[in-house]
Amino acid sequence: MNAPLHRELPAAALDAARALDHASRQWDGDIVRQVTDYIAIPAKSPAFDKDWAAHGHIDTVLRNAADWVQAQKVEGLQLEIVRLPGRTPVLFFDIPATRAGGGDTVLMYGHLDKQPEFNGWRNDLGPWTPKYEDGKLYGRGGADDGYAVYASIAAVQALKDQGVPHPRIVGLIETCEESGSYDLLPYVDALRPRLGQVGLVICLDSGAGNYDQLWLTTSLRGMASGTLKVQILTEGVHSGDASGLVPSSFRIMRQVLDRLEDSSNGRLLPASFHCEIPAERLDQARATAAILGEEVYKRFPWAHADCGGAVQQALPTTTDPVQALINRTWLPTLSVTGADGFPALQDAGNVLRPYTAFKLSLRLPPLVDAAQAVQQLKTLLEDNAPYQAVVTFEPGGAATGWNAPSTAPWFTQALDAASQAHFGAPCGYIGQGGTIPLMNMLSEGFPSAQMMVCGVLGPRSNAHGPNEFLHVPYAKRLTAAVAQVIAGMP
Helix, strand or coil: CCCCCCCCCCHHHCCHHHHHHHHHHHHHHHHHHHHHHHHCCCCECHHHCCCHHHHCHHHHHHHHHHHHHHHCCCCCCEEEEECCCCCCCEEEEEECCCCCCCCCEEEEEEECCECCCCCCCCCCCECCECEEECCEEECCCHHHHHCHHHHHHHHHHHHHHCCCCCCCEEEEEECCHHHCCCCHHHHHHHHHHHHCCEEEEEECCCECCCCCCCEEEEEECEEEEEEEEEECCCCCEEHHHHECCECCHHHHHHHHHHCCECCCCCCECCHHHCCCCCHHHHHHHHHHHHHHCCHHHHCCCCCEEEECCEEEECCCCCCCHHHHHHHCCCCCEEEEEEEECCCCHHHCCCEECCEEEEEEEEEECCCCCHHHHHHHHHHHHHCCCHHHCEEEEEEEEEECCEECCCCCHHHHHHHHHHHHHHHCCCCEEEEECCCCHHHHHHHHHCCCCEEEECCCECCCCCCCCCCCEEEHHHHHHHHHHHHHHHHCCC
């Protein structure tokens, strides 16, 4: 009898040291350069570049990634750039199974669109001027998460290098994530027949509690955003003439926001914006707090001042590590991320401004419906305006959060084995305060799938802000860990 073409091997057949060596050589030999080139292209998400199609930057980074994937000559890989009319494109690849019976499909996800520049970058750094220094690759989008497509293919190649049988693997790389992934659902619907039965989702767009172990994301907050505008006049007037009689649009703005948030502690007032925290997530928060301790809050770049020889540093909302983890993952919070109606300081004369506008970003607990929250927010902010001012809230986007399904025994074992093999520590479990709209879509579409949501956004990596960096040594180990988890899939 002839031997089968692909002999079924146990998961342990993957040599972890060899997989890490293979991934490290790929990162050093090629992937760092690819991500460096990617950083230099201002492929801003459509929400921040309305003329994205004309500018062509999104098409450029997608084509560059596609060309690189094709050049790897992964056995059996089929690749396509899929375009739906009027929508940002996606990259889709399909790698056939090499193990007997095939089994469920692995879906690998990432995105190539970016947040805007922001200010405050170090003098020798910039959003579109990549710099590699001390194992960190600085620049916008490298860690969030332009590296994902390259790391995904490198993980597959680590399996191929050792001839380890693997299930069918498909990849979906979008270009609208930083705008709320509003283009993604039509693509998921269009590609659903080609996805197959997904048993494992690998999303490399999340964070890490430290750089010392593998971290699995257990929850993601949702988001409701929009622009709140308060107008009291049709044009600016002399502040000496009008103040005291014409109410300040800024003061009215404060009153309106007081309906939403207790400014003394940051707690959001509507009960509907809160949810009960599952007991499992509380237990995981306590375990993670024991690992990270004060680093949970100390990792942020707090402002400080010299007060008579003593350094006074800004403080967090809490110094309790458990409460700090809960605050940033399971409580709703309000951020003002932009403003309009204000002249620059050097141009500000004695004029009472006609309006104030804020861009609001409301992070919602994972179990709160974002669409309902947006409607409640609009009613709360607009009704019964003080002084009958013209108050409008224009929704900008909404995405419901995500709470991970229970982990299957094989998945828990594979995560711990991969973390021990490549970091020498067990896998950590942590909620994230950000939003990945795809995860909720996939959990609804594939309720039995395991979700490996992880990433390189560890302490001080500063996604969306100045001095964003990709921690390359961690990325190498994460790449090898992904290969090992795929090998351990039953």
